[in-house]
Amino acid sequence: MPAESPVPVLPPPIRSDDPASFPASVLRDRHPAIVARVLADVPFAAPVRRSLATLLQDPTVTPLPRDAHDCEDWDRWGEPYFGRSMFEVPFLWAENYFYRRLLYATGYHEPGPWRGIDPFGPQKAADVPGEEELRALDALQVLPEEEQASALVAASLWGNRADLGFQLAQREAGEVHERVDDLVVDDTDLLWKHLDRRGAGNGTVCVVADNAGRELLPDLVLIDFLLRTGRAARVELHVKPAPYFVSDALTADVLDELRRFPADSAIGRRLSAALRDGTLELVTDAFYCAPLEFPQMPESLAARFGAARLTILKGDLNYRRLVGDRSWPAETSFLSTTGYFPGPVAALRTVKSDVVVGLAAGAAAKLPASWRTSGAFAMVQVRA
Numbered sequence: 239m240p241a242e243s244p245v246p247v248l249p250p251p252i253r254s255d256d257p258a259s260f261p262a263s264v265l266r267d268r269h270p271a272i273v274a275r276v277l278a279d280v281p282f283a284a285p286v287r288r289s290l291a292t293l294l295q296d297p298t299v300t301p302l303p304r305d306a307h308d309c310e311d312w313d314r315w316g317e318p319y320f321g322r323s324m325f326e327v328p329f330l331w332a333e334n335y336f337y338r339r340l341l342y343a344t345g346y347h348e349p350g351p352w353r354g355i356d357p358f359g360p361q362k363a364a365d366v367p368g369e370e371e372l373r374a375l376d377a378l379q380v381l382p383e384e385e386q387a388s389a390l391v392a393a394s395l396w397g398n399r400a401d402l403g404f405q406l407a408q409r410e411a412g413e414v415h416e417r418v419d420d421l422v423v424d425d426t427d428l429l430w431k432h433l434d435r436r437g438a439g440n441g442t443v444c445v446v447a448d449n450a451g452r453e454l455l456p457d458l459v460l461i462d463f464l465l466r467t468g469r470a471a472r473v474e475l476h477v478k479p480a481p482y483f484v485s486d487a488l489t490a491d492v493l494d495e496l497r498r499f500p501a502d503s504a505i506g507r508r509l510s511a512a513l514r515d516g517t518l519e520l521v522t523d524a525f526y527c528a529p530l531e532f533p534q535m536p537e538s539l540a541a542r543f544g545a546a547r548l549t550i551l552k553g554d555l556n557y558r559r560l561v562g563d564r565s566w567p568a569e570t571s572f573l574s575t576t577g578y579f580p581g582p583v584a585a586l587r588t589v590k591s592d593v594v595v596g597l598a599a600g601a602a603a604k605l606p607a608s609w610r611t612s613g614a615f616a617m618v619q620v621r622a
């Protein structure tokens with residue numbers, strides 16, 4: 239570890255026990271709004287509606303029912319927390335637990351007619367990119383390569399606002415924030431410099447996706463650019479194995495998105511061909527829906543990231559899992575919190591939760607009070 243990046247003292251994990259905090263508002267206000275929307279969108283029968291209501295009424299963390307296929311994993315992960323309130327356990331853990339219980343209630347994994355039905359499907363379908371967005375991204379191909387590169391990073395970065403859980407909460411609270419488009423850390427040049435250094439790693443770029451729809455579309459166009467310009471010999475697109483945080487992308491969402499490219503779009507055709515010949519590989523892992531952070535990733539993922547030229551992590555939640563969902567002082571170095579990651583890593587994230595590292599000294603104090611949760615600010619951080 240370089241001298242300027244000593245291993246920082248670990249601050250405590252973020253919890254939701256302060257009623258005035260952002261995490262408390264997520265558990266208290268956002269989760270019920272998410273459940274209400276699922277119940278409005280999908281005609282689930284009474285038992286499902288009852289289980290979802292119970293989940294909201296009683297915040298006590300309990301083991302998963304014995305017929306859940308992964309109950310033993312959750313027994314292990316939940317052991318320190320069973321019997322406690324979701325508001326007292328680490329925030330990241332509590333959120334993961336909420337989504338897991340929601341999927342259990344709707345029978346997503348269980349044998350039966352509702353197996354594999356995405357409870358957030360109707361919301362995802364209602365928020366798809368329009369023809370205009372597709373055409374605008376398509377049109378970038380005529381620009382000089384450098385301009386395409388910066389436009390695509392910006393599109394992929396700001397696409398991260400397409401987070402339906404976040405939008406739902408803002409609408410409920412009547413807070414639609416002004417879109418300031420401010421980058422509080424911008425390592426974009428470093429990102430391209432690293433990718434231009436051909437020969438680093440095995441030529442693979444891993445993209446760990448976040449939201450489907452409006453975020454996934456620019457991600458796919460960025461992937462096409464990386465492949466088309468030789469900045470990546472192959473790309474792995476990592477998606478969630480099950481519905482998660484409302485709008486997170488699944489394999490089915492990638493396929494839906496590819497179908498949305500106009501028939502005359504070369505991008506759509508190239509991406510489908512890349513999937514067929516393996517230069518674009520879809521990857522998923524149970525880790526992505528587990529209440530864990532990247533230091534706890536399985537060997538198989540660590541090996542992929544370790545061999546890659548670069549891993550691009552999209553979104554707020556991946557950021558929290560990368561640096562640790564803790565109350566870091568904002569000036570903590572990005573390098574020191576990501577030193578464990580097995581290969582070069584870039585985070586593209588609009589700031590939608592309290593966790594932030596890598597800011598210049600004094601920079602946070604100049605930002606508006608709600609800057610960590612408004613979604614108006616963003617960061618591109620790279621550890622090459």
Ligand SMILES: O=P(O)(O)OC[C@@]1(O)O[C@H](CO)[C@@H](O)[C@@H]1O
Binds near residue numbers: 268401449556591
């Ligand atoms: O990962 P994403 O889609 O960028 O954001 C996920 C998010 O909306 O969910 C959490 C609160 O539930 C926060 O981390 C963040 O605001």
